[in-house]
Amino acid sequence: MxxxxxxxxxxxxxxxxxxxxxxxxxxxxxxxxxxxxxxxxxxxxxxxxxxxxxxxxxxxxxxxxxxxxxxxxxxxxxxxxxxxxxxxxxxxxxxxxxxxxxxxxxxxxxxxxxxxxxxxxxxxxxxxxxxxxxxxxxxxLSVNPPTAYQLVHNYVKDWNSDGRDWIVQNAGGSHVGQFLTQFARMLNVNVLSVIRGGKPNHDEIVTELKSLGATAVITEDQAQSEEFRNHELRSIFNGGNVRLAINCLGGASATALFLMLSPDGAMVTYGALTNDPITYPSRWQQYNNLTTHGYFLTGNTKKNPQSKIDTLNAVLKLYKSGKLQVPPxxxxxxxxxxxxxxxxxxxxxxxxxxxxxx
Ligand SMILES: NC(=O)c1ccc[n+]([C@@H]2O[C@H](COP(=O)([O-])OP(=O)(O)OC[C@H]3O[C@@H](n4cnc5c(N)ncnc54)[C@H](OP(=O)(O)O)[C@@H]3O)[C@@H](O)[C@H]2O)c1
CATH class of the missing domain: 3.90.180.10 (Medium-chain alcohol dehydrogenases, catalytic domain)
Known part of the structure; x- marks a missing residue:
């Protein structure tokens, strides 16, 4: 063996x-x-x-x-x-x-x-x-779905089901990101997924992410462009409430997400794949009352083991009822x-x- x-x-x-x-x-x-x-x-x-x-x-x-x-x-x-x-x-x-x-x-x-x-x-x-x-x-089962489930459920407890709430996330093609998209769709919450552009199969990736429930998929270059954020992105959000920014990368990518948040929104960092520090204008945070959080499944489970068991049971129920799928x-x-x-x-x-x- x-x-x-x-x-x-x-x-x-x-x-x-x-x-x-x-x-x-x-x-x-x-x-x-x-x-x-x-x-x-x-x-x-x-x-x-x-x-x-x-x-x-x-x-x-x-x-x-x-x-x-x-x-x-x-x-x-x-x-x-x-x-x-x-x-x-x-x-x-x-x-x-x-x-x-x-x-x-x-x-x-x-x-x-x-x-x-x-x-x-x-x-x-x-x-x-x-x-x-x-x-x-x-x-x-034990890492990515519970992470995505808790990211959606732990920081905003009163999602509106009227289709006007948004989550924005980078590394939108990651497995965590694809699970998060599915959990958000179950709540009728919109997801903007940011992915790296320039891949030969870009259109195919966008179609796949949208089929899991992403409302819109844009590239890092678009997300990091002030011009794009001030024009195209505004029409994508269409006056909706960007309540949660989910960051897996850090650096300029995280800054761009932070700048998309509506007043009272929160940014949660669960990964640091670029290793770059995050910077953002303090006044933007101050005037918009934005909060930032770190998320670590292992640390949270150590503090509260039952939280992981409850999350696993919720995810298992969704699998067994055919409502959730493993990303490709x-x-x-x-x-x-x-x-x-x-x-x-x-x-x-x-x-x-x-x-x-x-
Ligand atoms: N905090 C926690 O408790 C917790 C729990 C679970 C997972 N995680 C973390 O979550 C992350 C994702 O995990 P996963 O299993 O979902 O990963 P995955 O499916 O392998 O996906 C990784 C994603 O990151 C993107 N990426 C990697 N480096 C990048 C860069 N420099 N710039 C832009 N995009 C980049 C990749 O984009 P491409 O497709 O373009 O390559 C891919 O979409 C990992 O860092 C993992 O450690 C944290």
């Missing part, structure tokens, strides 16, 4: 290793053995491997007999394959996700210890035999062979990818 692992001095994805390990025939009474069904590759997985977060998560044991290692990956969906005798609430065939990303997910199996009196390490997404949830939906991603299948090569293929493609284990 295989895992994609890294060492204490790993600095880039080229340093990742393939580690083979033994899957136990039996589990201890307080353990559950999981078989991996699918895992995505997220930008934060790569930041973690590259050491951007300062410290790696602790090493984990792949099995009772193998050495402990860092396992890459944060997210994934798993099928329960063995349940220890003292564990209640789980059966063979249930689908689960891990409640902490610290165990690592880019591996064929996970042996999970249930600490006595400790936090629940698993969250069940589907009972054995129950339909209604696809593997790619479960695989990508490259799907790769792992049957046997080299697991590491498959993940490197996804990473080096630069596209959003999900590895399905079949």
């Amino acid at each position: 295989s895992a994609v692992t890294y060492g204490d001095h790993t600095k880039d994805v080229d340093d990742l290793e393939l580690t083979k390990f033994a899957v136990p025939r039996d589990v201890e009474s307080n353990q559950v053995l999981l078989k991996t069904l699918a895992t995505p590759v997220n930008p934060s997985d790569l930041l973690l491997i590259r050491g951007v977060y300062g410290a790696f998560p602790p090493k984990v044991k792949l099995s009772e007999t193998d050495p402990v290692v860092h396992v890459a990956g944060n997210e994934g969906v798993f099928e329960v394959s063995k349940v220890g005798t003292s564990i209640e609430g789980y059966s063979e065939g249930d689908w689960v996700i891990l409640t902490s990303g610290r165990l690592g997910t880019w591996r064929t199996h996970v042996l999970v210890d249930f600490p006595s009196g400790g936090p629940e390490p698993l969250f069940k997404v589907k009972n054995a035999g129950e339909g209604g949830l696809k593997d790619i939906e479960g695989a990508t 991603a490259t799907l790769l299948e792992f049957k046997d062979g080299n697991l590491l090569e498959l993940y490197l293929q996804v990473i080096k493609s630069g596209k959003k990818g999900i590895v399905k284990y079949i």
Whole structure:
């Protein structure tokens, strides 16, 4: 059985290793053995491997007999394959996700210890035999949909359903952005998505984003042009109320979003992909009573674990009722062979990818 692992001095994805390990025939009474069904590759997985977060998560044991290692990956969906005798609430065939990303997910199996009196390490997404949830939906459930859901719901509590409220966002083609668009559409809230221009398939991207619910899609160059903001953008907003600016990039892109806000609006930063600082005219903030916030799902969940569970349940309900869809991603299948090569293929493609284990 295989895992994609890294060492204490790993600095880039080229340093990742393939580690083979033994899957136990039996589990201890307080353990559950999981078989991996699918895992995505997220930008934060790569930041973690590259050491951007300062410290790696602790090493984990792949099995009772193998050495402990860092396992890459944060997210994934798993099928329960063995349940220890003292564990209640789980059966063979249930689908689960891990409640902490610290165990690592880019591996064929996970042996999970249930600490006595400790936090629940698993969250069940589907009972054995129950339909209604696809593997790619479960695989990508725990990071981007809850982030997008909380960005829409945590900062404005009184959205008007009259179709005049707006959210503006940059990185509008990101998975978070595409989930956010869908959640906003459910509330009849308009979304202006800003994306990078100049791609050969630009029109196709715009059509896709609009089909998910984006009201308008413009390029970074347009968003950052004062002329465009003062004329075309005004006619796009058509007197509507721009209440929320959702920033994933920083720098000039964030400034442009900030300048689009209506009085009493708020800008929320959940990513810093350009690494550039954000500047804005203080008078613009002062006279328009604009607020700024930082958003961090992991930090919020640490402070209030129930908030994540409530959000996951809300998202699961939407998936199971067919109202939400996973944005397009490259799907790769792992049957046997080299697991590491498959993940490197996804990473080096630069596209959003999900590895399905079949
Ligand atoms: N704060 C939190 O709790 C939290 C939770 C989840 C995710 N995040 C963060 O959210 C971000 C998006 O995650 P994701 O999984 O949705 O990513 P994703 O699907 O891989 O999308 C990344 C997007 O960022 C755009 N982008 C990247 N660099 C850019 C640049 N320099 N200028 C303009 N656009 C740029 C890409 O545009 P192109 O399509 O043009 O390449 C793409 O649309 C990541 O930074 C992630 O770490 C934060």
